[in-house]
């Protein structure tokens with residue numbers, strides 16, 4: 001397993017993260033356990049900001065909170081001077097509860113409800129990313145009711161394919177998100193928005209997909225967006241102030257993944273913006289990005305306890321852990337691949353190929369197929385790396401399995417940032433109908 005950030009193997013042969021021995025963490029906090037290397041999250045955040053400083057552009061780096069959202073994460077993002085991309089009332093609520101500066105919150109989503117929009121307007125968020133004609137009407141009416149001008153970006157689909165899994169590719173023409181440039185709806189939407197009194201149209205947004213390893217897709221998007229913007233200027237005289245290029249920067253889950261550095265992702269894209277805009281005599285916009293996975297992904301590791309081990313002679317050895325698709329649905333959903341190690345015997349030689357199964361009543365609940373590990377015993381501790389993005393965030397209670405705890409580790413200190421769900425939590429929302437109560 002690749003050791004990310006502040007991880008190492010210590011003298012006891014245990015995996016250590018942020019100065020904390022993972023065997024101690026498992027004993028103290030139980031398993032499954034999400035362990036986040038706090039300093040690595042901070043480093044990743046700073047790397048994007050440094051890249052923009054080099055580019056000379058004004059910018060905002062908005063952490064896409066869908067990747068991992070919690071009060072502590074919002075506090076960290078605020079401390080690092082990040083903005084925040086939220087996509088639901090729940091994410092917005094969490095951000096506000098954490099006292100995240102409302103003016104640095106951007107609200108996304110292809111079907112924001114009226115209640116969600118009202119909540120965001122009342123909180124005074126920085127901007128809405130308007131996704132469709134319905135929202136364009138409804139949000140404007142809400143702004144009008146309040147007599148306030150609402151800051152908006154319009155989300156456009158530039159018609160660029162991001163070369164990633166189709167479920168996480170969003171910039172192509174056939175997408176549930178945004179206004180298509182190709183079919184003319186983008187132009188129509190912006191013209192409409194510019195005429196609407198209670199809108200302040202800051203600019204445009206495009207997000208081409210997720211877990212992307214090249215800059216070609218982003219550069220191609222910039223070209224298409226620039227062409228579009230020149231056409232828009234010809235027709236309306238309007239120039240954008242903000243160009244939001246979304247997120248999607250890839251991370252290393254396995255050795256097959258070859259992510260770029262923040263500089264390598266950002267600078268070719270800002271160069272292209274400069275080239276396109278300067279050639280056209282267009283004032284340089286502020287550039288915003290929305291990284292999620294690449295801020296928190298490789299900072300997260302999941303610790304599991306190994307339980308049953310089943311050998312099917314001549315076929316396969318299943319090693320089952322005390323979590324699975326309830327805390328990491330990505331292998332089942334996207335056939336995502338992960339690396340792992342025995343955290344309590346990290347120096348032992350890997351000698352057999354096994355497959356890591358979850359504990360759900362579902363054959364597809366497999367975390368890793370065919371991984372070489374030392375011969376495992378029940379009670380061993382398995383660490384799966386790079387689970388920081390879309391792991392806890394997509395966790396669920398299938399089979400009424402309680403969601404794990406989350407700890408942040410740093411300089412040898414560990415602190416719970418999300419408590420482990422309890423059995424009582426699992427029935428907390430249940431109600432017994434009165435007729436059944438009576439029959440008791």
Ligand SMILES: Cc1ncc(COP(=O)(O)O)c(C=O)c1O
Pocket residue numbers: 064067085108168170207209210211246247248249290291292293294389
């Ligand atoms: C609009 C938008 N912005 C940002 C992100 C974050 O993407 P990532 O986690 O790949 O950086 C996503 C998710 O793909 C998204 O849909």
Ligand SMILES: N[C@@H](CCCC[NH3+])C(=O)O
Pocket residue numbers: 066168210330389390
């Ligand atoms: N949840 C997805 C990515 C979707 C990102 C949000 N648009 C993943 O785990 O890779």
